[in-house]
Amino acid sequence: MTLTMIGWRFSDASALARRSILRFIRSPDVIAFSVIQPFMVLLLFRYIMGGTVPLPNYTEYLLPGVCAFAVLMGSATIGIGLAEDLTSGVADRLRVLPVGRSALLVGRALTDVEKNTIILPLIGGLGLIVGFHFVGSISHILLAGLLLLALGSAFAWISMTTAIVTGSVESTQAMMFVTALVFSFTSSGFVPVFTMPPWLKEIVEINPVTHVDNAVRTLTTTAHGPVGHNIALALIGIAVILCVTIPIAIRRYTRYSQ
Amino acid sequence: MEGIVCEDLHKAYGKVQALGGVSFTAREGEVLALLGSNGSGKTTMVRILTTLLNPDSGSARVAGKDIRRDAAGVRAAIGFTGQETVIDKFLTGEEYIGLVAQLHHVPRRLRAQETKALVAEFALEDVAQARVGTYSGGTRRRLDLASSFAGAPSVLFLDEPAVGLDPHGRKRLWEAIRRRAAEGTTVLLTTQHMEEADALAGSVVVLARGQVIASGTPSQLKDQINRRTVELTMADPDHAEKAKAILATQGVQAAAGEAPDTLGFILLKSDPSLLAILKHLDAMSVEVSDIAVRRPTLDEAFLHLTTGAVEDVYKPEPAEVA
Numbered sequence: 001m002t003l004t005m006i007g008w009r010f011s012d013a014s015a016l017a018r019r020s021i022l023r024f025i026r027s028p029d030v031i032a033f034s035v036i037q038p039f040m041v042l043l044l045f046r047y048i049m050g051g052t053v054p055l056p057n058y059t060e061y062l063l064p065g066v067c068a069f070a071v072l073m074g075s076a077t078i079g080i081g082l083a084e085d086l087t088s089g090v091a092d093r094l095r096v097l098p099v100g101r102s103a104l105l106v107g108r109a110l111t112d113v114e115k116n117t118i119i120l121p122l123i124g125g126l127g128l129i130v131g132f133h134f135v136g137s138i139s140h141i142l143l144a145g146l147l148l149l150a151l152g153s154a155f156a157w158i159s160m161t162t163a164i165v166t167g168s169v170e171s172t173q174a175m176m177f178v179t180a181l182v183f184s185f186t187s188s189g190f191v192p193v194f195t196m197p198p199w200l201k202e203i204v205e206i207n208p209v210t211h212v213d214n215a216v217r218t219l220t221t222t223a224h225g226p227v228g229h230n231i232a233l234a235l236i237g238i239a240v241i242l243c244v245t246i247p248i249a250i251r252r253y254t255r256y257s258q
Numbered sequence: 259m260e261g262i263v264c265e266d267l268h269k270a271y272g273k274v275q276a277l278g279g280v281s282f283t284a285r286e287g288e289v290l291a292l293l294g295s296n297g298s299g300k301t302t303m304v305r306i307l308t309t310l311l312n313p314d315s316g317s318a319r320v321a322g323k324d325i326r327r328d329a330a331g332v333r334a335a336i337g338f339t340g341q342e343t344v345i346d347k348f349l350t351g352e353e354y355i356g357l358v359a360q361l362h363h364v365p366r367r368l369r370a371q372e373t374k375a376l377v378a379e380f381a382l383e384d385v386a387q388a389r390v391g392t393y394s395g396g397t398r399r400r401l402d403l404a405s406s407f408a409g410a411p412s413v414l415f416l417d418e419p420a421v422g423l424d425p426h427g428r429k430r431l432w433e434a435i436r437r438r439a440a441e442g443t444t445v446l447l448t449t450q451h452m453e454e455a456d457a458l459a460g461s462v463v464v465l466a467r468g469q470v471i472a473s474g475t476p477s478q479l480k481d482q483i484n485r486r487t488v489e490l491t492m493a494d495p496d497h498a499e500k501a502k503a504i505l506a507t508q509g510v511q512a513a514a515g516e517a518p519d520t521l522g523f524i525l526l527k528s529d530p531s532l533l534a535i536l537k538h539l540d541a542m543s544v545e546v547s548d549i550a551v552r553r554p555t556l557d558e559a560f561l562h563l564t565t566g567a568v569e570d571v572y573k574p575e576p577a578e579v580a
Contacts, residue, residue: 008363011360011363012361015357015360015361016361019346019349019357022348022349022353023346023348026348026389027348088344089340089342089344090344090346092310092340092344093338093340093344094361095309095310095333096308096309096310096333096336096338097333097358097361097362098330098333098334098361098362098363099333099361
């Protein structure tokens, strides 16, 4: 591959990412629901269910989990958008253009990063309203943000793989909703792991969302813990997801209409 | 150089044979119309040539590139408008054309210029800054077509391009196609509108059940129906009935035309020549003041080729409503 071709591949992916982000920015209802949904969860756990959680400062504990929940739910929309492209003929329109086969997928994955870059600060701001205090340094907060973006990207690829395999908007929506709920609630995002039954603890321990939650919590609050260890485990989990889903998604997308 | 060369293309969907050995060639700068009834294999053909679908067997080259071995090269050389208009509703018309141009790797400095030219060519100036979601169906179609011209493709595939266009839009499209063909672009056009194929195409390929059943220029296809529709105007209206009886003796079944002084009939190749008929009428003292001869239309030729049907009875042309 020549340098010019590599340049074109970047240009293709960034053009398609721009297309998707314009769609997001120009759909205020989507932005609103992307923020309202996790905010409702934040309020629900903070004021209604939080009283049952045996922790002195539950808001500090909760917000990292809600941020992870937000990026997981947001990643579902990436797959739904791709399923719409596949079923409406947009993907075919793009496939007759001289763009790299992976450009549409890479563009959508980049959109997820851009979208979460807009949404996460908004959720952080809402967290401040309900009593959250950022304790970590700016670099720690940025590192926490990057971890959440990486988690979002991994789930965006799960979501896109689901879209390509099912080829249906409805199936993608249903499957990704369940996936986001299962990964969010079988993690340390909402309640401490020590309150869970032993069999569930084992599942929670291998869930990469748990390690992202723990790492973000340690980086942004007064919580103490092995931050480097959690970051490493989170990155390993994210890398495993990406290594499995990216080849499947690209291969299935290339053969999609054959 | 040939724009499109197909050799013995086969494609089946399960047990359904969509293409059963299709071969044809379109020269550089030629407009080729691919005609056929619904389900005849036209769209499968376009999807194969645009690299969206692999054939089961056979080969094809588009702009000199093999569709299997150099699919990327084919994509770099083609423009495509599908049967259905598919455009991102949240982009503006200008952004959409610009996006397609960018994905065709048109350099940034030329992109705005090309977008502007296409917006003007398809009369989209008034809506270019508005989001596509606000466009009418016809305007979306014009934008879809304009975008397929972005990147100056050397081969254009237009699948039913005039669907949803008003007469002005159709005229603009035809002009754009003629202009590109004159510049050397090969155009493959599928259409259900025979007058469109007749007006634009230098050659026509007719598909039926996935096979080429006829090909040639529109004129050659029309000539495959060996018949002319003739309408005679009598100098004396009272002679119409007499002329009808004389023609009957020649084996020609005539019928009254729209006007009382006219008489029409279908003249087959096996019938006496028109000159012989006129001479005979003259010999029988029937004076003819005017003669109108109409060749078969491409519509009639298409019906004849695809169903074998030929209208053998003269029916007067419907009178124009003022």
